[in-house]
Amino acid sequence: MANGDPTAPPGGSSSEPSPGSAPAPPQQTDQQEQEGQHGNDTQPVIPNALPTNANGNAGADADQQVWEDIEGEGDEFELDGEEHDGEDSESEDFFQDPMDPAWKPCPRPGQLGCPHYERKCKIVAPCCGELFWCRHCHNAEKNENEEEPSKAHEIDRKSVTRIVCQLCHTEQDVGAECTNCGERFALYFCGICKFWDNRGDIKKIFHCKDCGICRVGGAENFFHCKTCGSCYPRQLENHTCIERAMHQDCPICLENLFESIRSVAVLQCGHTIHQECLRGMTREFVGLSSLRCPVCSASICKTEQLWAAMDRQVEETPMPADLQYEVSIICNDCHKRGSCAFHIYGHKCPECGSYNTRRTQTAEGVRGGG
Structure with a gap:
């Protein structure tokens, strides 16, 4: 198998x-x-x-x-x-x-x-002071693509307090529109x-x-x-x-x-x-x-x-005569224990009907995994 x-x-x-x-x-x-x-x-x-x-x-x-x-x-x-x-x-x-x-x-x-x-604005990364369009752009450059592991880092979005308008290039506090040109970002x-x-x-x-x-x-x-x-x-x-x-x-x-x-x-x-x-x-x-x-x-x-x-x-x-025996199982879906007839295709839970089961042992003792 x-x-x-x-x-x-x-x-x-x-x-x-x-x-x-x-x-x-x-x-x-x-x-x-x-x-x-x-x-x-x-x-x-x-x-x-x-x-x-x-x-x-x-x-x-x-x-x-x-x-x-x-x-x-x-x-x-x-x-x-x-x-x-x-x-x-x-x-x-x-x-x-x-x-x-x-x-x-x-x-x-x-x-x-x-x-x-x-x-229409870029954020000023509080961690490194550089400008990025968004935190994903920052993380891609400063974390995922950083060649020196000691310098790799991600931005803390909540700590961003400054942005730069990309129309008039005015640096300002975080807001919905530019304090200089009035453009909505x-x-x-x-x-x-x-x-x-x-x-x-x-x-x-x-x-x-x-x-x-x-x-x-x-x-x-x-x-x-x-x-x-x-x-x-x-x-x-x-x-x-x-x-x-x-x-x-x-x-x-x-x-x-x-x-x-x-x-x-x-x-x-x-x-x-x-x-x-x-x-x-x-x-x-x-x-x-x-x-x-x-x-x-x-x-x-x-x-x-x-x-x-x-x-x-x-x-x-149907299983041949030498493989017709009962096995003990645990169902992964209903978590109930039970027993059923051995079959190479799988062992059906007698409680919920699921074949997603784990075999424990036969009536005669352990006879292999499952």
């Missing part, structure tokens, strides 16, 4: 999708903050469809159609907004993709700004986050007091989950809550999700992970391993159709 996953059956054509094959990838809406923080334009996504494994193969056309049908049922959402650490709507990772064609090019012809935001300005974006009306930027940052997508479309510590789209009001779920590190790359500028997915179990890391995980793993949360091992999406397909495959593939 590839990767040692005893629950993944061999591939091949059949009337049902092979459990060892890769499920189809969940549809997603990239979340990004306006200034590049998961809290700005970024919004959490809940993958409700099965992920794809690049190494897997659905087999026959009928098998592929089952995966496509499952994928089509996935409802995923993104939260637009600003960064989670409480600045302007400078994050487009959580709800809308900053590279969205509707927002490009940035800046638009005849407008001032950077690839992140459209504005952008259509949207947040004095709390010290954030400007001339596309604020298009992105529907709003400031969330609880998150402490600006977000995109319209305040009427979101609610703040105090347990998870983040704004979620109203479609997710019945999500599984986990204490400060959006303030954890990604279980794959270990980057802090609240500070991240990349899209974040909210799994069915409530745990969070970068959407990009989730895709990579489902492509690199095979069988049921690609469907498990890297934190708690629960199924990452709705799997009813997959379990039904596995039921039929198990029924159509």
Whole structure:
């Protein structure tokens, strides 16, 4: 079995999708903050469809159609907004993709700004005293591309107090318009986050007091989950809550999700992970391993159709007499213990019907992993 996953059956054509094959990838809406923080334009996504494994193969056309049908049922959402650490709507990772064609090019012809935001002023970085269009521009030069590790640093957005108008080049305190020429720096300005974006009306930027940052997508479309510590789209009001779920590190790359500028997915179990890391995980793993949360091992999406397909495959593939015995299992979804008949395709939980189980031992004692 590839990767040692005893629950993944061999591939091949059949009337049902092979459990060892890769499920189809969940549809997603990239979340990004306006200034590049998961809290700005970024919004959490809940993958409700099965992920794809690049190494897997659905087999026959009928098998592929089952995966496509499952994928089509996935409802995923993104939260637009600003960064989670409480600045302007400078994050487009959580709800809308900053590279969205509707927002490009940035800046638009005849407008001032950077690839992140459209504005008419530059911030004076309090850490190094240099001018930058936005904090993302600063961090890219002073942290990501800094050749001397000892000099690498990121800007503290809340400490920004001075800006420079790019029309008359007057340095001044943070504000919505220039104190010298009177030009408004952008259509949207947040004095709390010290954030400007001339596309604020298009992105529907709003400031969330609880998150402490600006977000995109319209305040009427979101609610703040105090347990998870983040704004979620109203479609997710019945999500599984986990204490400060959006303030954890990604279980794959270990980057802090609240500070991240990349899209974040909210799994069915409530745990969070970068959407990009989730895709990579489902492509690199095979069988049921690609469907498990890297934190708690629960199924990452709705799997009813997959379990039904596995039921039929198990029924159509009887085990020989020497392999007909009971095994003890623990379910990763309902966390109940039980026993079931051994099968090479997987072991079904007698409580909830999930095949996302861990094998412990047989009635005769330990007979291998699972």
